[in-house]
Amino acid sequence: MEGEIVARYEGVSPSVIRRLPRYYRFLEDLQKKDVHRISSRELSQLMNLTASQIRQDLNCFGGFGQQGYGYNVDALLGEIGNILGLHKGYKVILIGAGNLGLAIAKHMSFETKGFNLIGIFDKQKELIGMPVRHLVISDVNRLENFCKTFSPQVAILCIPREEAPELADRLVNYGIKGFWNFSHYDLAMDYQDIAVENVHLGDSLMTLCYEISEILE
Amino acid sequence: MEGEIVARYEGVSPSVIRRLPRYYRFLEDLQKKDVHRISSRELSQLMNLTASQIRQDLNCFGGFGQQGYGYNVDALLGEIGNILGLHKGYKVILIGAGNLGLAIAKHMSFETKGFNLIGIFDKQKELIGMPVRHLVISDVNRLENFCKTFSPQVAILCIPREEAPELADRLVNYGIKGFWNFSHYDLAMDYQDIAVENVHLGDSLMTLCYEISEILE
DNA sequence: TAGATTGTTAATCGATTAACAATC
DNA sequence: TAGATTGTTAATCGATTAACAATC
Numbered sequence: 360m361e362g363e364i365v366a367r368y369e370g371v372s373p374s375v376i377r378r379l380p381r382y383y384r385f386l387e388d389l390q391k392k393d394v395h396r397i398s399s400r401e402l403s404q405l406m407n408l409t410a411s412q413i414r415q416d417l418n419c420f421g422g423f424g425q426q427g428y429g430y431n432v433d434a435l436l437g438e439i440g441n442i443l444g445l446h447k448g449y450k451v452i453l454i455g456a457g458n459l460g461l462a463i464a465k466h467m468s469f470e471t472k473g474f475n476l477i478g479i480f481d482k483q484k485e486l487i488g489m490p491v492r493h494l495v496i497s498d499v500n501r502l503e504n505f506c507k508t509f510s511p512q513v514a515i516l517c518i519p520r521e522e523a524p525e526l527a528d529r530l531v532n533y534g535i536k537g538f539w540n541f542s543h544y545d546l547a548m549d550y551q552d553i554a555v556e557n558v559h560l561g562d563s564l565m566t567l568c569y570e571i572s573e574i575l576e
Numbered sequence: 577m578e579g580e581i582v583a584r585y586e587g588v589s590p591s592v593i594r595r596l597p598r599y600y601r602f603l604e605d606l607q608k609k610d611v612h613r614i615s616s617r618e619l620s621q622l623m624n625l626t627a628s629q630i631r632q633d634l635n636c637f638g639g640f641g642q643q644g645y646g647y648n649v650d651a652l653l654g655e656i657g658n659i660l661g662l663h664k665g666y667k668v669i670l671i672g673a674g675n676l677g678l679a680i681a682k683h684m685s686f687e688t689k690g691f692n693l694i695g696i697f698d699k700q701k702e703l704i705g706m707p708v709r710h711l712v713i714s715d716v717n718r719l720e721n722f723c724k725t726f727s728p729q730v731a732i733l734c735i736p737r738e739e740a741p742e743l744a745d746r747l748v749n750y751g752i753k754g755f756w757n758f759s760h761y762d763l764a765m766d767y768q769d770i771a772v773e774n775v776h777l778g779d780s781l782m783t784l785c786y787e788i789s790e791i792l793e
Numbered sequence: 794t795a796g797a798t799t800g801t802t803a804a805t806c807g808a809t810t811a812a813c814a815a816t817c
Numbered sequence: 818t819a820g821a822t823t824g825t826t827a828a829t830c831g832a833t834t835a836a837c838a839a840t841c
Contacts, residue, residue: 369790374808376786380779384760398822407764410822411810418824426823427817443782444789462679463777472778473785512788537788539781543601547624554787556780560680561689562597563773564756565660568690569593570771571729571754572661573586591832615798627798628834635800643799644841 368442371419378416379439381406386436398429445473450511451539452478454526456486456496459541460517464491474513478505506533513537520544585659588636595633596656598623603653615646662690667728668756669695671743673703673713676758677734681708691730695722723750730754737761 385406389397399410406413417423417430423438424430440446451474453464460479469476479491482499489496497505505511514535516523523544530538537554540546546555602623606614616627623630634640634647640655641647657663668691670681677696686693696708699716706713714722722728731752733740740761747755754771757763763772 372808377779377783379786380776380782381762383782384762384776384779400822406762409810411812412808414823415809415825422824424823425817426815427821429822443786445782445785447785447789449785449788458679458683462675466675467777467781469781472781473789474781512792513784536791537784539784545598545601545623552791554784554791556784556787558777558780559597559601560684560775562594562601563775564684564686564689564691565597565600565662566594567730567754567756567771567773568661568664568666569596569659570773571666572664572690574753574769574771575729589832617798626834628836629832631799632801632833639800641799642841643839644797646798 368420375416375419379443382413382416383436383439383443383445386432386439389432390436395432396429397432399424401429443473445471447473448475449473449513449537450475450477450509451513451515452476452480452502452505452511453515453517454480454499454502455517455519455542456481456483456489456491457517460515461491463515463517463541464494477509477511480505502529503533506530506535510534513539515539516542516546518542585637592633592636596660599630599633600653600656600660600662603649603656606649607653612649613646614649616641618646660690662688664690665692666690666730666754667692667694667726668730668732669693669697669719669722669728670732670734671697671716671719672734672736672759673698673700673706673708674734677732678708680732680734680758681711694726694728697722719746720750723747723752727751730756732756733759733763735759 385402399413402408403410403413414424417435420438420442423435448470451469453460453476456464456479460481464476464479476492476494479494479496480499480502481487481496486496487498512535514530514537516526516538518526520543523540523542523546527538527546531550531553536552538546538556540555540557541560543559543561546557602619616630620627620630631641634652637655637659640652665687668686670677670693673681673696677698681693681696693709693711696711696713697716697719698704698713703713704715729752731747731754733743733755735743737760740757740759740763744755744763748767748770753769755763755773757772757774758777760776760778763774
């Protein structure tokens, strides 16, 4: 809409952004517990952070608190939700309906995280037609047509490593602007203006291995 | 064994540790491609890092390179594997055989990441007895007995948020030393000498939402 | 030996913490 | 008003990058 003011925060560092979802979760929790007011100090104790960091983080986006009072939980929750864009309902498709893909399709609450799952694709004939939630698995070769018709913005990749680079390329051509990448390939940042979240569960497990061995030896 | 020298690297910062699995993956890849020698500069280009950082990182653990030559891929891969402890085969159990739990049980290559999956537990009667890989899902109330008998060191939590804190407590009492936590609860660091890897897939998705909205507005 | 590339120290940059004046 | 707690600036700390002498 013309003239609509969309606050964007270009200068904010990734470390701050990555903490926002965690703030959001803790605030949701407080809200559920009927806590309506919280100071940075109280929140810092809950979250294992410094109060200073919390105030610093929030002030990247504006003065959401009130001196002498603290923060209003409901208002702050709303603000962070807006900053993250959780009301946007971006259209997302999932490619690869194997174990992990299906688990994510069934398990993840897309609606509360800014997304709307509108398609699931696989190349395996036996899976095509299988119902998952409100959807039915489609043939991956319908991808181009589907994207032209429905213009999803985001793709979740639950495909083997080898297939990732080529498929990502194709999807960018079909208009995809972001990837949630579970394939074991490090989706490169060659693309300008394409968002990528690489999720490497294996890396997390290896890190745990290091930590365990640090404790046990 | 008495007198065995176990190199531990207490002083190394978490940011360096978290990069090790990624180095490991890229080196594996080079090995598969029959590359046996690589300089920090070449590797930095592959990985989107600075050569300086790579040298700095590796030198936290020792001088694995050779001036004028670079690094031997196979040797370096082995060293990083050792540092991470990928040969340890720590015994791990998985609790919660829902969509996500099953996907992880079936999909994850534990063996190559330092672990050995020795048990899967759920409380739902219909799931108990179901075969998964080389295992069969057990009743969660057998957990204590199982832990006393087999002494697993690590537990994977694929359980609802509400059940996480209490179950984690119990597991610590049963001797568990580390958690790979997929429940939406932030497993606290109250415990000394317990390793925790919290995996918040929802946080990752919300971060992607922010990034997308930054691109699209 | 000359060229290449490491290991390592020093410089820079960014992120976190501390402090306190502003203000509810 | 007095007490509390923010917003914000300054100080500290840690992580990354640059530079170069050591050495293969």
